Amino acid sequence: MNLRFTNKCIVIGVLFHGVYAYGQTIVKGNIVSDDKLPVADCIIVSTGKNTAISDSGGRFEIEIKKGNDTLIFNLLGYEVLKVPVQYPVSRPLRVELVRRSNDLEEVVINTGYFALPRERITGSFEVINRNLINRSVTSNLLDRLEGAASVYFDRRAGASGVSIRGRSTILANPNPLIIVDGVPYDGSFSSINPNDVQNVTVLKDAAAASIWGARAANGVLVVETVKGKFNQKPMLEFTSNFTYGSKPDLYYNPAMTSRDFMAVEKELFAKGYYNSNLNDVRYPVISPAVELLAAHRSGRLTSQDLEARLGALEKQDVREDLGRYFYRNSFDQQYSLSYRGGMSNYNYNLSVGWDENRSNVKRNSNSRLTLLSANSIKPVNKLLVEMLLGFTSGENVRNVTMPSISPTGKSLYPYARLADDDGNASVLEKDYRIAFLDSAGNGRLLDWKYRPLEELYMADNSSRSQNLRVNAGVKYDVIKDLRFEARYQYELQEIGGREHFSEKTYTARNLINRYSRISGSTVVRPVPLGGILDLSSNVLISQTGRSQLNYNTSWKLNHSLSSIIGTEIRQTSGISHNTRTYGYDNKTLVYQNVNYTDIFATYNRLNGNQRIINPADFNERLNRYVSYYTNTAYTYRDRYSFSMSARKDASNLFGVNHNKKGVPLWSAGASWEISKEPYYRSKVIDYLKTRFSYGVSGNIDNSLSALTTVAFYSNSPLSGYDYAMMRNPGNPDLRWERQYMLNTGIDFASKNNVVSGTVDLFLKNGDDLIGESLIDPTTGVTNNVGLFRFKGNVAHMRGYGIDAALNFSKSVNALKVSSTLIFGYSINRVTRYMASSNVASPYVGFGTLVNPIEGKPVYSIYSYKWAGLDPLTGDPLGELEGQASKNYQAIMSSSPNTLVYHGSAIPVYFGSFRNNFEYKRWSISANMIYKLGYYFRRTSINYSTLFSSWNHHSDYSRRWQQPGDEGITYVPSLVYPAIGPRDSFYSGSEVLVERGDHIRFHDLNVSYQAGSPAGNKKIHLYLYLRNIGIIWKANNSNLDPDFYNGGIPSSLNISVGLKTTI
């Protein structure tokens, strides 16, 4: 930072220019900041206790004593300035205030509706400034917040993403509300170029968030994009960086060896497991090893040949082929150029950004062009017109999704080959047995084989997105202190998907063949030759209009009041559709008609009788909200602040009585800046403030309705008629979720900010939370995935925790050391759950689904009690009524009290620890992320799915094989037939639960500043490493606690970049 401003009370320039008004004691003047911007809301006090406050143009008038007087200019974030004046004054005073270099106090908190200096804030906020955002190098803004704020990132597969202060809801939308430039943002987060972001404010407590009403219960992220400033010299900023990422570690997931897998296949084959498949005229997939064994059994293969060929398969490892042919190193490029500046009545910012990311999966990539233009004009003195235009155009090429490279409904067997020794594409089993495909149709059908490597290069799947954001606002100073604001935003996001399967692709060939009928010498093809074109379109239009009155005043030095009242109306409409065209020719753009009406017998009745698949689908959604809100902040004597806010939201929630559509939400808060008390004398703590707030915010699950609703679909499979399905069982008692939050915190800073920080304690009670309960299946009520469950307001929850950020900063000669510790502690307990099950099994899982038990966290890990392995058989033993038992069914359906509770599935403690070292032109910054106090369940071998779906796991090699093994392993023996409940019991048992605690070296940034540090021209060069690795973990398995059920840890990314400012 700039070291030249560390002294107090520097008067850069106070200019006296002659006498202005004879015979009056009124002094007029204007205040500007050191970057020549007008400074509003500055309090001016004369020695005679007259006070004034500057208006938005920085102008003020104040009465002074005749003769000598001194004016004191005081504004948060600026050094206090004392200016001696002598009456009469010849010209208007021109006062220049110097910004304090202190980051902590400079902050103006922006909630999206209003901005207040930090000193007057009663709520809990966190601001991530531009430097911190730009410390990371990713193309997604959200990723840059990881480790930079007390926002928790849930990286587990199937988890919900980010949360602020722990989970506040059970089944309703758990995501924080995102506000961009003052308006809720409906588009995809990835449309925002992080280089365009000025800061992100995290609103955490009720006083902060309740102004946003419904959905603020999960916290709010307020994103402010870069704007020009009035009276700012034109400035050009250019950023460019390159990121290189290594291939994913395919050997991370514990897999069975080819040898072990084939041993199982041999054993199952000997026991006749495959007989029915081998004899099945619908020709289900048979693995190569089983084909060889079958050929040997029927005498078509000698024993020697069998051994030789099985031996050859044993040596193969599909991960080698995957790594060689499907993965590559990722390479991302990012460029951003921005030009901004301003005159006295006009400012502007123009940015353009280009991102091009080459994924680590071959032929997958994405690119993004962003344009942002922000202009503010003051056509007349009291009027400010703001106009913001954002445009993002992206292309996402997704030719390969990795799980699709495997037989339908199965995992890839470990000895699969994707290419032969010469690199030619190999045939892989997909839908049917290869031996059948060899002879199907006697050559009259199209080739029916699947070769993943060829598919990789024929695939043609991409989506283009366009996002347009027009945000216009006016601010008009109606009378002194009263300002009218109106704002309108139009946001359009359009995503068009296009997937073209040429006739050569397996998808097209398979569908053509499936419906083909050979009659005599002709082939009848209801699905015509040619390609298949799938198009999808998804258009989201969101409009927000707002009108608001702001009243800002202060009187008698001691009182200042900021108040807003406003109304907002908002509509989000989503229109999407999918279509398919058969017989499509990409060269001439012609296509063929097909008969969707009649039912055709599929080839050999492999798939029974079917209509031609028509994935056409149309959706239209429309959400509307009408809101009224108000917020008032009052400060007395600069140190006592009070705030209140209230808001009422109403929406077009389906089938809810009009009065229940709306919900009033409110908050109140107070703060006290102790260090401003005259009696405050501490030599150690320079700045001390306490805060307190309480309030209510809300949340809603839009998928629910008070009325029984059904949804419509086309083409019932048997009759071909339109049909409807029950979507939502009616619930006349449906209510909004409410979240009560109590927050108390302190902010402090030691002398010279060596140590500073904020600590917040919060309590939150969630009432009427929407949850899902098991319901007597006899009622016939199902949820949207066909489980006999019912959703409603079933739970109450209580949470508490601590949020803290501690900063240390010290300069020793040219070396500046600074550290930031972010600490989050968050606990929640379900206090009432009206829908708890008296069966144990629903509670046992991976902790990614919610199955609350009263008194326990929403996300918890429960297990079946483990009583070892049966020494005679290697069967897992559980406990039933105090006895070791193999009655798995009874164990799983006994009372939930019999379960072992391990703990939270979400870290109870989390945060980051960032250290910066600056030495002359060099700086190094390293960030550690820690997650502590939680558990996870790892996967192990499941014989049922191993046999049926080839889901394999290396624990197989540690299984119980002979008496005595129970002393050295807990992996159950292989039994045939597999017993589903035995596998489920083992998968849910306590032996597979691990501690999740770990510390991760998240990233490292090394930068060098070239050019003259004092001048405006700056060149910044940096090296950035991300996902460096785990440096400590509590569990002894080789698992990364964030990636334990199928995912692969993010690979190391190395970036180099430069940022220049001219």
Place this chain on the structure above:
Amino acid sequence: MKTNVIILFFALIFINFSCKDYLDIKPDKKLVVLSTTAEAQALLNNILFNTAYPASGEIASDHYYVKDTDWLSVRALSERNAYIWAKDVFNESPRNDWSLTYEKVYNANLVIDAIKEGKIEGSLQDRNHVLGQALFFRAYSFYQVLQLFAKPWDSKLSASDPGIPLRLSSDFNRPSKRETVARSYQQIIEDLLTASELLESNTPTNVRPAKQAAYALLSRIYLLTEDYEKAVEYSDKTLKMGDNLMDYSTINPNQQFSFSQNNVEVIWLSIMNLPQILNSPILKVDPAFIRSYTENDLRPQLFYTLNTVDSTYAFKGSYFGLNILFNGLSVNEIYFIKAESLARLGKLSDARDVLNRLLSKRYPPDTFQPVVSPDKTELLARILDERGKELVFRGLRWTDLRRLNKEDEFKRVIKRRINAQEYILNPNDNAYVFQIPEEVIQLSGIEQNNR
């Protein structure tokens, strides 16, 4: 200007206040609260009402076997256990024969409630058609659950034997409670009688039940509740609306599947869910059963197909036309209901006529020998024998075994052998009533069946 701005502000507020309709719009166009007969009909077009009916009774019935190795290779424990009449069935998955059938009841009740509460707009005729279908589906579902989870009909005991929960409203807050077997059948009959009044005479597709379907199901229910006069009455009503039989001699026996789902005998189309154990090539038709068909009988070659690899027989005679098993209503079943009922009522010559009319379509015309049996028991035995040979893998066998076990002449002992262990199902064994899923017992507190 100043005042104008303030007026503008308040004007904007009033715009918000004044547009109550603004919030009355549906958030999702696809979502509908049932309010017209077309919408109610759409709900009844859901294939839920035609598919996934219970197959466990069929698994536990005779006329087929599975090899040891194949039995072991069956993935679902429930299927393996149902085959050997073990106790633990339906506990693997929450979607089982109990819950899936009650899901149909709930969906039918949505329509029934909406009509009864006057929420459905449309002509009286349309409302009747919709209500008739819903009542039919509910009755059919109750019938299915009764066959698995309650004791068979007994004129003396059914008034006290525990039946099934009769959920007659879509209000899921009402607790489930088991009614008696007699009350359960009474409800089914009431629903069907009402439905038969309301339903259309003709529907555009056999997927949608018409009057004839209600009559056919009534005759099935009257037969198994031993009300033979009513059974004759309703089989007559059924046949009056269509009594065409396929002439099996005109059907090509060399097709992969012999029949089509639109064949003339189908009154109403429905299918069972397809357990792995009942699917070829695991299901092997009992060779002794196939040998019991007479020489010229056309049915074996249309129903069964020889797998030359292991010389076993698979079933290819589903009236659905695929390997999926048909369990709906068809004209041939009604002939058997009528013949059996007539025989039991002593109207032997009428019974013979009905039987012969059917059998004449099952033999080449030149080889057909009419049944002439003059003795009641012998004729009844022949009718039941032919019934068994005709209505194979239709979900009817389990019900037939249960009801015929009450008669010494017809009761059967079924044996299975798996891995050298023999399993025996004696007549009237407790295993003829399945255990209700444990989860249902836990969540509803209803009474479990004895085992």
